[in-house]
Amino acid sequence: MIYRRPRVYIPPYNYCDRMCDRCAIDKSKCLLYQTEMDERLHREIDGLGEPTPEETVDRILKDTRLALEMVEEQAKEMGVDVRGIRRELEGEEPRELRELPPIVQEAALLARGVSAFLREHGREFPEEAAFLRRTLTLPGAKLGRASTPTLDEIESADSILQAQVVHRVLSGMAVALESIRRARPSLGDPMLDLLRLIQSLRIEIEGRWLSLPSEVLEPSAEGEWWGPLRDITPTLKYFRR
Numbered sequence: 001m002i003y004r005r006p007r008v009y010i011p012p013y014n015y016c017d018r019m020c021d022r023c024a025i026d027k028s029k030c031l032l033y034q035t036e037m038d039e040r041l042h043r044e045i046d047g048l049g050e051p052t053p054e055e056t057v058d059r060i061l062k063d064t065r066l067a068l069e070m071v072e073e074q075a076k077e078m079g080v081d082v083r084g085i086r087r088e089l090e091g092e093e094p095r096e097l098r099e100l101p102p103i104v105q106e107a108a109l110l111a112r113g114v115s116a117f118l119r120e121h122g123r124e125f126p127e128e129a130a131f132l133r134r135t136l137t138l139p140g141a142k143l144g145r146a147s148t149p150t151l152d153e154i155e156s157a158d159s160i161l162q163a164q165v166v167h168r169v170l171s172g173m174a175v176a177l178e179s180i181r182r183a184r185p186s187l188g189d190p191m192l193d194l195l196r197l198i199q200s201l202r203i204e205i206e207g208r209w210l211s212l213p214s215e216v217l218e219p220s221a222e223g224e225w226w227g228p229l230r231d232i233t234p235t236l237k238y239f240r241r
Helices: 031-046 053-077 082-089 102-124 126-135 138-146 153-183 192-210
Strands: 004-006 217-219
Touching: 004 153, 102 126, 102 138, 102 153, 102 192, 126 153, 138 153, 138 192, 153 192, 153 217
Parallel strands: none
Antiparallel strands: 004 217
């Protein structure tokens, strides 16, 4: 599979796999990496240690609110009627109440299945389990964004890139499970449904997104997914403490 990368600027943190230690991108141009490192540094200075899940959620919500405020500020400068848009959206059904796309439901089913498998067998295979735990929730989140209706070529390219991340992550999950199966052949049967679901998701992603043409994407045989980068300093100031 030859993946693609953008010819124009699309924020790289939108389509990353969160494997920062394996990523060769210029970290000074990645907003996600910079904000997370800034938060970690302040926690070390304050002697707080690793954040709890609740603290992580609170941090995400805070950053989301800041991002929305930043976008609204930029929109007002461009003359966009932000209040009018809000009024139009007030009558919409909350997203959590809408039915999730089938492919997102399948990704959630995969996450639950992998989680259950790891609870029973993960301690015996620490390396494979670490990768699976790190990635099991990513397919659902990324496919949810990829499934959002697009309005232009850039949004369509972003959806392709989101799905592309999932395709590669699913390959890694299959490799990890196969490694466990080779080490313990008796576990082959319990993971059959997981491997079938992974293969089914990969095939659907290939047909639904990866085969789509895009004038703003180009082949990336060398494995670098990101396109042109830009200075994130003006944006980063919104997220500093």
